Amino acid sequence: MRWEGGGPGRWLGRDPALFEQEKGQWVSYWERFFPVMLLMVFLLPVDPFSFLCFLPGLFLLPAVSPRLRGVFFWLLWTLLSRLWGPFFPAGLLDFLPESIIVLAAYAAGWYSRGKRSWWQGAMPAIALILFLSFVQAYAAPPYPRAWASPVDPAPFRVTGAGLNPNTTGLLLAFFLPVFLAGWEGADGVLTKRERYVAGVLFLLALPALAFTFSRTAWAAALTALLFYVGSKKGGRRARWLFLPLLAVLLFPALRQRLQVPWQSSTFQYRWRLWQETLVFMKKYPLTGVGKPVLASFLQAPSRGVSHLHNHYWQLIAEKGLPALFIFGWLVDTYLWRPFVRKNQRGRVSCLERGVTAALLGQLVAGLAESIWASPLLQFLFWFGFALLDGG
Secondary structure (H helix, E strand, O other): OOOOOOOHHHHHOOOHHHHHHHHHHHHHHHHHHHHHHHHHHHHOOOOHHHHHHHHHHHHHOOOOOHHHHHHHHHHHHHHHHHHHOOOOOHHHHHHHHHHHHHHHHHHHHHHHOOOOHHHHHHHHHHHHHHHHHHHHHHHOOOOOHHHOOOOOOOOOOOOOOOOOHHHHHHHHHHHHHHHHHHHOOHHHOOOHHHHHHHHHHHHHHHHHHHHOOOHHHHHHHHHHHHHHHOOOOHHHHHHHHHHHHHHHHHOHHHHHHOOOHHHOHHHHHHHHHHHHOHHHHHHOOOOOOOHHHHHHHHOOOOOOOOOOOOHHHHHHHHHOHHHHHHHHHHHHHHHHHHHHHHHHOOOOOHHHHHHHHHHHHHHHHOOOOOOOOOHHHHHHHHHHHHHOOOO
16 A cells, blocks of 8 residues: 655655554664674774764654754855865865764764663773773883973873874763763663673773873863762762872872973974964954865974864864854853753753763863864764754
């Protein structure tokens, strides 16, 4: 029997019951392979096209939520800034990879709401990252030497697979409050055994994060944990904050690393980068110059970097000043205000608190780091953004 009603069945010429049955089978396959796809993203973090496997999840969305409309608005301005920018069409080269990452992350995050499949992909990946970090800290200090100069108090630095301690540190800082939320319950999604695994990963992530000697990642983690515990029943959780404080007291290298960071050569170098790119912002305040042009400027031999080490400065240089206001609007409208309203009513779950804390930690890290310089970190931001979507 052909269905003459509304909906997809009408256009496909199928019985609605049969259509829903086939859709349910497809969803079951998605559920089965979802942890594997997420694990692949962690293992191939530098390839934007490794995120393509999540795009079919957009068809599972029942409707376009306000938060998804905000994401589309962000991508629309990204496209318009490229079309109106001074270096068209070269500025379009990064629009497709960014769109793939953002939409794939949103589809994956929205689908993961209330499910444990994403935990089954994230926990093995972080466990592997932690294991390799400890192996590197033990077997190869200092490695590489560019990250542990003779005048640096750090005896070594864990750089991770991306050969960058800041990227590895921000990844661990993101998952610290998330695993703490999983340990405390994760809203009944995880089994008792999985909760214990999340707690072990949380405890192991603390020394691994310390081994990166990344002050930016430390600031992100501290902000996230303080935000997480600064809530109802927070006194019981506050005891975990004594662990990093105890580590700072016991290890002089950690304590020396924290002393006057703005007087370090790293900060002075970044300050010079920000001043040199100010000319772009004054000349192209509305559209920016685009990521390819900015990357080419920064990769000159006299600079030798790939990003500006400041998320907000990077947004203005790439997409213009309106991008900064749009990003601030997204954070205020869809992250901060919903959390404050639900928290005042006592309706914020542990996982919501953990993911919100992780995202706010990344925003604080954005003052001294380009938090989207890594495709994986950009994916995680929009993944968490969608994970908090109530539909």
